[in-house]
Amino acid sequence: MAGTQYIIVGVGGQGILFTSRVIARAAIDKGLPIIGSEVHGMAQRGGSVISHFKIGDFSSPLISEGHADVVMAFDQKEGIRNLPFLHEGGTFLVNVDDPSMLENVHLKRYIADRRIRVCGFRGFDILDEHAKGAYLFLNVLILGAAAGMKIEGCEEAPLTAALETLSPPKFLSENLKVFGLGLNAA
Amino acid sequence: MSKDGSDNTEVPFYGKTPLLGNEAIAQAIVAAGCQVATAYPGTPSSEILPFVASTADRLGAAMAIEWGANEKVAFEMAVGASFAGARACVVMKQVGLNVAADSFMTAAYYRLKGGLMLVSADDPGPHSSQNEQDSRMFAMFAKVPCLDPSDAVEAGEMVYDAFALSEKHEIIVMLRPTTRVSHCRQAIEPVSSVKPGLPVKFERDVSRWVALPVTVKKNHPLHNLRIEEIREEFETSRYNYEVKGGGEAKLGVICSGVSFATLKDITRGRTDVDILRIGTPYPLPHKLVNSFIDRHEKVLVLEETYPVIETQLMNRERVSGRWDGVVPSAGELLPEVIEGIVLPLLHERPSAADSSELDAAMKELGIEPRKPQLCAGCPHRASYFAIRKAFPNGIAPSDIGCYSLAVNQNGIDSSLCMGASVTMSSGFHIAHAVSGQERPIIATLGDSTFFHMGIPGLVSAVYNRHSFVLCVLDNRVTAMTGGQSNPGLSGKVRKGDEGSAVSIEAVARGCGVKFVEAVDAYDVAAGADAVTRAWESAKANRTPAVVIFRHPCMLLRVPQSVVPVKVDAERCVGCRLCITNFGCPGLTFDAAKKKAEVDRRGCVSCGVCRVVCPRGAIVEAA
Ligand SMILES: Cc1ncc(C[n+]2csc(CCOP(=O)(O)OP(=O)(O)O)c2C)c(N)n1
Numbered sequence: 001m002a003g004t005q006y007i008i009v010g011v012g013g014q015g016i017l018f019t020s021r022v023i024a025r026a027a028i029d030k031g032l033p034i035i036g037s038e039v040h041g042m043a044q045r046g047g048s049v050i051s052h053f054k055i056g057d058f059s060s061p062l063i064s065e066g067h068a069d070v071v072m073a074f075d076q077k078e079g080i081r082n083l084p085f086l087h088e089g090g091t092f093l094v095n096v097d098d099p100s101m102l103e104n105v106h107l108k109r110y111i112a113d114r115r116i117r118v119c120g121f122r123g124f125d126i127l128d129e130h131a132k133g134a135y136l137f138l139n140v141l142i143l144g145a146a147a148g149m150k151i152e153g154c155e156e157a158p159l160t161a162a163l164e165t166l167s168p169p170k171f172l173s174e175n176l177k178v179f180g181l182g183l184n185a186a
Numbered sequence: 187m188s189k190d191g192s193d194n195t196e197v198p199f200y201g202k203t204p205l206l207g208n209e210a211i212a213q214a215i216v217a218a219g220c221q222v223a224t225a226y227p228g229t230p231s232s233e234i235l236p237f238v239a240s241t242a243d244r245l246g247a248a249m250a251i252e253w254g255a256n257e258k259v260a261f262e263m264a265v266g267a268s269f270a271g272a273r274a275c276v277v278m279k280q281v282g283l284n285v286a287a288d289s290f291m292t293a294a295y296y297r298l299k300g301g302l303m304l305v306s307a308d309d310p311g312p313h314s315s316q317n318e319q320d321s322r323m324f325a326m327f328a329k330v331p332c333l334d335p336s337d338a339v340e341a342g343e344m345v346y347d348a349f350a351l352s353e354k355h356e357i358i359v360m361l362r363p364t365t366r367v368s369h370c371r372q373a374i375e376p377v378s379s380v381k382p383g384l385p386v387k388f389e390r391d392v393s394r395w396v397a398l399p400v401t402v403k404k405n406h407p408l409h410n411l412r413i414e415e416i417r418e419e420f421e422t423s424r425y426n427y428e429v430k431g432g433g434e435a436k437l438g439v440i441c442s443g444v445s446f447a448t449l450k451d452i453t454r455g456r457t458d459v460d461i462l463r464i465g466t467p468y469p470l471p472h473k474l475v476n477s478f479i480d481r482h483e484k485v486l487v488l489e490e491t492y493p494v495i496e497t498q499l500m501n502r503e504r505v506s507g508r509w510d511g512v513v514p515s516a517g518e519l520l521p522e523v524i525e526g527i528v529l530p531l532l533h534e535r536p537s538a539a540d541s542s543e544l545d546a547a548m549k550e551l552g553i554e555p556r557k558p559q560l561c562a563g564c565p566h567r568a569s570y571f572a573i574r575k576a577f578p579n580g581i582a583p584s585d586i587g588c589y590s591l592a593v594n595q596n597g598i599d600s601s602l603c604m605g606a607s608v609t610m611s612s613g614f615h616i617a618h619a620v621s622g623q624e625r626p627i628i629a630t631l632g633d634s635t636f637f638h639m640g641i642p643g644l645v646s647a648v649y650n651r652h653s654f655v656l657c658v659l660d661n662r663v664t665a666m667t668g669g670q671s672n673p674g675l676s677g678k679v680r681k682g683d684e685g686s687a688v689s690i691e692a693v694a695r696g697c698g699v700k701f702v703e704a705v706d707a708y709d710v711a712a713g714a715d716a717v718t719r720a721w722e723s724a725k726a727n728r729t730p731a732v733v734i735f736r737h738p739c740m741l742l743r744v745p746q747s748v749v750p751v752k753v754d755a756e757r758c759v760g761c762r763l764c765i766t767n768f769g770c771p772g773l774t775f776d777a778a779k780k781k782a783e784v785d786r787r788g789c790v791s792c793g794v795c796r797v798v799c800p801r802g803a804i805v806e807a808a
Contacts, residue, residue, distance in 0.1 A: 011556055020371070024204040028373045034204060035337065036371045040668065041229030041314030045591060046771060047558035053371075060447035061337065061370040064521035066539055077553045084541055107547035114539070124787070135787065 003056020004153045005063045007085045010074030012039075012046045015139040018166070019072070020053045022143055023153060025162035027055045037061035048078055055153050070151055074123075074138055076101060089115045093146055095123035095138065119149040121185040130181055137178040144182015156183065202373035207335070207363055210342030210374050211305060212237035216247050218349050219381030220275050221300070222267035223251045224260040226638070227667040228279030229314035230368040231307035235277055236670075239680040247380045251680045255673050256604070256638040257282035261289045261304070268300040269395055271386045273349060275303040280321050281603065282306070285639070287324070292397055294328040294358055295405045300384050301352035301359075303345065304330075308364045310490040310518040314666075316586065316603060318516065320492035325360045325468045329409060331416050332360040332468045333425065336446045338372040340465070344425070351419075355412045364490055366444040366518075417469035425465025426474055433457025437531050438482030440475065440495060442467050445488040445519045452525055458532065470498040479504060486512065486531060490519055506531070560591045562772040563792035565707035565737035569630070569659050570597030571768055571798065572713030572735075577626045577721070583610045585631035585640075588666045588739075589659050595769045598630065605639025607631040611654040611730075612647050626721050627654035634664035634672040636690060641697065644730060648698035651728040655720040658690050658732065659707070661739040669741055694732040701731035708737050710797045740790065749793025750807040753782045757803035768798045 006023070010016045017038055024034045036053035052063045065084045073079025073094040080101070083092065092111070096102065102120065111118060123138050123145075131137050140163065146154035160179065167175045205213070212234045215223055225235040235251060242249045250267075254260030257278045264276035276286075283290060283306045290304070306321035325332035333348055335341035341363050348359040393401055420426060429450065436458040441449055446463045453459045462478040464470070467489065479485050479501070487496045487507035493515075496507040506512040513519070513527055525536045548554075560567045566589045573582070574597060584590060584598035585607035592598050600610060607629040614627050631640055636658050644656065664670040671677040676687040694702045701723040705712045713735055720731035738744040753773075760780035764773050772789030775782055782803070795804045 012558065013561070021204055024371060024373070028202050028204060034371070034373055037366055038206070038369045038371060039313065040233065040369050041666075045558040045588065045666075046556065046561065048556045059337070059450040060444065060521065061366055062444070062448055062521050064452070064525065066537070077551070078556070080544075080551070081548060081553050081555065083544055084539065088539075101551055104547045104551055106543045106550065110541070110543035110547060113543065133786075 003054060003058060004070070005068045006053045006070045006072060006153075007063060007068045007082055008051040008053060008072045008074075009078040009082045010049055011078060012049050014049070014074045015136055016049055016051055016074060019139045019143055020051045022159060022162045022166055023053065023055075025166055026158035027153060029158060029162065032056065033058075035059075035061050048081075050082065072142060072146065074142060080107065083110070083116070086114065086116055089117070091117045091119060091151055093119045093142065093149065093151060094121075095142065096120040097124060119145070119151070119186070121145045121182070126181055126185055127178075131174070131178055137174065140175045140178045141182040141185070144179040145185050146182075148183040148186025202375050204371050205338060205374040205376075206233060207338035207341045207367045207370045208233040209237045210338045210372075211345055211361070211363065213241045213377045214342040214345035215275055215303075216241040216245060216249065217377035217380055218346050219273055219383050220303075220349070221249055221272040221383040221386070222264060222274040223249060223277070224254050224263045224274070225277035226254050226257045226260050226282055227664055227670040228282050228307075229667055230309055230363070230365040231277050231279045231282075231305060232667045232670065233368075234305060235679055241377065243681050245377070245380050248383065253670060253672070253679055257286040258289055261286035261293075264302060265289060265293050268298045268302040270300070270388045271384055272300040273353075273384050274300055275305065277305040278307070279315065280306055280308045280319050281315060281317060283321055283324055284319075285604070290324070290330075290358070291328050294330050295397075295402065295409045297356040297394060297405075298352070298358065299356070301349040303348040303352060304358055304360045306360055306362055307368050308362060308491065310364055313365050316601075318491045320490070320494060321360065321362045322467045322494040323492050325362070326494060326498075329413050330358050330360050330468075331413070331466065332362055334362050334442045334465055334467050335367050336442070336444055336463070336465070337367060338370045339374060340425075341367050342374060344465070351416070355416060357412060357416075364443055370444075413469050417471060420466040420469065420471040421474050423466050423471070425463075426471055427463055428478065429461040429463060431457045431459045435460040435482060436484070437528070438462065438478055438485045439488055439528070440464060440478065440485060441488040442495060443490050445490060445524065448519070448521050448524050449488060449528070452521060452528065459528070464495055467494050468498070470495060472500065475499065484531065486527065488513060488519060488524060488527070491516075557594065558591055559594055559769065559771060560588060561740045562770055562788050563740045563790040563794070564588070565661055565735065565739070566592060566659050567595065567768060567770060568710055568737070568794045569657065569707045569713060569735040570595050572710045573597070573628050573630070573657060573717055574767065575710065576714040576717040577628055580626035580628045581614050583607045583614060583627065583629045585635045586666075587632035587635055587659075588661075589630055589632060595767060604635050605631070605643055607635075608640050608643030608647065608656055611656070612643065612650065612652045615652040615654055624725070628657060628717060628721070629654055630657045630659055632665070633658060633660040633662065633674045633690065634670075637673045637688070641693060644694065644697045644699065647730045652730055653724040653728055654730050655717055655724055656730055656732050657717065658734045660690060660734050660736045662736070663739045663742055665739045665741060669739070690734055699730055699732050700727065702734070703732075704734040704736055706737055707735035708792065708794050710794065746792070748791045749796070750791045751789065751793060751795060751804055752784055752807040754803045754805050755779075755781050757801045758782050758799070759801060759803075761800075763800060764795060764798045764804065768795060770795060
């Protein structure tokens with residue numbers, strides 16, 4: 001099927017929705033159709049949050065297990081929990097908090113069996129070091145990382161343009177800076 | 187996110203814009219020339235009214251846009267506006283329609299003047315609700331036509347048709363999105379013009395506007411007639427159509443809502459499945475449906491969440507669905523679920539990848555879904571700590587709001603629906619009293635819920651002389667649904683509108699409550715003391731007492747004093763009381779060291795937790 005399907009996961013309050021909005025804007029600017037499903041409401045109170053997001057010729061906002069091209073995880077535990085969404089050979093972009101978790105033998109076997117490409121980056125450390133620990137910028141950092149790791153649908157130029165249109169003016173320069181940090185985290 | 191729950195108010199409008207289904211509905215409401223829009227917030231409907239307001243501002247539309255104190259209030263505001271001649275709409279979530287049901291069931295019979303659209307958003311899953319009821323069933327019950335969109339684009343389009351249908355037949359029309367439609371994001375052209383409104387001029391006509399048995403005897407049969415006319419029109423509605431597989435069909439599926447979209451993605455490339463998409467589930471176009479059934483050996487009905495189309499089928503001999511257990515009768519019809527239903531009917535097996543290694547990993551790593559929880563610094567957490575401190579064994583009836591999440595703190599014993607904390611306290615009280623017992627009853631509800639449905643229960647409790655303490659957790663906002671205003675605040679939804687704030691204290695006193703005190707929710711000692719005295723007073727005087735715990739919600743980001751804290755490892759004995767009784771995301775427990783710790787990623791330095799540790803191990807960090 002022509003198109004790219006993303007599952008974006010994290011914990012309520014991490015600003016996940018902004019990430020899919022930027023990718024959506026970039027896709028629309030390229031003239032591509034988009035459809036996605038977001039979580040608003042109760043789950044945003046610190047619970048597990050999942051966004052389904054699809055670029056291309058789709059009718060449903062939902063992605064079936066085994067059909068996502070990319071799982072983007074703001075939180076590594078939420079990412080691991082949602083790996084069944086990936087098809088074989090899919091990409092797991094993950095904000096790594098505790099690297100030892102990714103060393104779990106069962107997890108390593110699952111990832112190898114399903115030929116999952118793991119793209120990890122140390123989001124919290126990067127933000128601690130360069131953005132005074134402002135974790136709210138994780139949503140932009142992950143976009144930068146996605147572009148840096150050449151993830152489908154996440155090319156640097158269109159994402160930057162989308163970020164420029166969607167950022168509230170007072171956050172624009174910080175957003176662009178953090179996006180750059182993400183690019184280099186790859 | 188803006189204060190009123192719409193996160194899209196700063197979106198630059200050029201070309202197609204990624205809009206939520208709710209935003210598509212909202213902008214169409216404005217463009218269709220709606221003059222009065224009312225609502226009470228509730229997920230998944232909450233973003234609609236704020237986006238109606240921002241779109242009306244953007245286009246300079248002459249509209250009244252207001253939150254009602256509850257859904258019945260909002261509904262009747264819209265009905266009144268329609269009687270006066272205005273085009274009106276009212277928006278709520280599915281359980282809100284229960285509150286408005288009294289008006290809805292009767293307003294259905296009227297020959298309205300201005301068009302009237304009801305948006306009732308359902309929540310299969312559920313994701314943010316206390317049940318999975320299907321508003322379409324309510325439409326059928328009230329005999330009101332219902333439109334059931336499959337995605338955001340269509341939800342917007344249906345708004346225009348809902349008003350047109352309503353005005354043609356002078357009848358209420360229901361638009362029923364589900365969570366996946368309301369919170370579906372698609373590229374949509376922003377509206378740029380506003381249709382003219384209708385002339386507003388109320389004309390007296392007792393036979394039309396007054397519901398007396400004589401008028402009902404006349405109007406109910408007429409109402410039935412127009413429903414049959416609408417059924418006939420739905421036979422050729424553009425929202426009802428077939429999607430043919432192209433080959434020899436082994437299965438015909440009748441479906442509606444997001445199930446249609448999901449099925450289309452699942453069956454893409456197949457030729458052996460025909461689909462009849464129904465966008466008008468009530469009244470069901472029988473000829474269209476019967477002809478589809480007649481042409482298929484085997485038919486399946488997929489709809490969320492109750493069997494509304496299915497129930498209306500005249501002959502279910504060849505039809506599978508909920509009646510024969512093929513479709514689950516609870517929960518969302520997720521893609522996996524639909525695959526699991528459809529493929530076996532085609533004699534195929536759904537492919538499931540082996541996840542045993544992943545399951546083992548998650549078990550070893552202790553990975554589980556994260557439950558929603560009260561935010562760090564949430565004033566409710568402090569309030570519950572104070573209440574439990576005063577009455578460790580009290581009965582704690584609670585209500586619907588963020589504070590329902592205090593289950594994590596063992597803070598609440600019951601919740602049912604909005605306002606039930608007050609009335610069920612009365613029930614707890616009389617059940618104990620009648621059997622000669624007495625137990626402290628400390629009820630909790632939020633400011634929005636107090637105004638929504640707390641007041642009649644309080645009046646009744648004063649009148650009947652029931653002893654309990656009602657704690658109003660006044661966080662100065664309707665938080666759970668995304669931060670809307672309520673009658674306790676002067677803010678309104680449309681820019682430039684100024685409301686007049688209603689005082690909770692004055693309302694409580696006006697209801698006849700003598701003991702009314704307010705404390706800062708962060709002041710745990712004062713809260714515990716007030717609740718203790720309130721119960722003494724309630725018991726002695728056989729009447730409810732009210733304590734207001736006031737402190738702004740953390741999501742409002744009102745500046746407050748910053749008190750950085752740390753755990754003094756010397757004093758911490760690892761009892762975990764701070765974790766189980768307080769449960770703040772800013773406090774974690776290091777299992778290896780057997781000590782509590784402040785997690786700097788979660789902590790917002792509110793300083794409340796300093797009173798939590800019996801050993802005084804949580805202290806201000808220098
Ligand atoms: C009848 C009904 N309408 C709307 C809702 C949606 N809803 C859930 S909680 C809530 C209000 C909560 O506001 P408040 O009582 O002020 O508590 P807070 O969340 O601010 O703590 C609403 C409107 C509902 N559950 N039931």
